[in-house]
Amino acid sequence: MVWPDGDWPELLEQQLVLCTYAEAEPWLEVWRNQAGQLQVVERFS
Numbered sequence: 001m002v003w004p005d006g007d008w009p010e011l012l013e014q015q016l017v018l019c020t021y022a023e024a025e026p027w028l029e030v031w032r033n034q035a036g037q038l039q040v041v042e043r044f045s
Contacts, residue, residue, distance in 0.1 A: 007041070014039070 011031060017038065018030040026042040033039065 011041075 014031040014033050016029060017032050018028070020027045020029075026044050029041045029043065031039045031041065
């Protein structure tokens with residue numbers, strides 16, 4: 001799913017580790033890059 005935040009192309013190279021949706025906004029996504037570092041992204045609808 002593509003979000004309007006504009007970060008989709010850079011996230012294609014990363015692995016999605018965790019995503020929360022359960023009746024909460026913002027929801028969180030945790031991404032792991034190729035170096036093993038984690039990045040947390042907050043999403044709002």
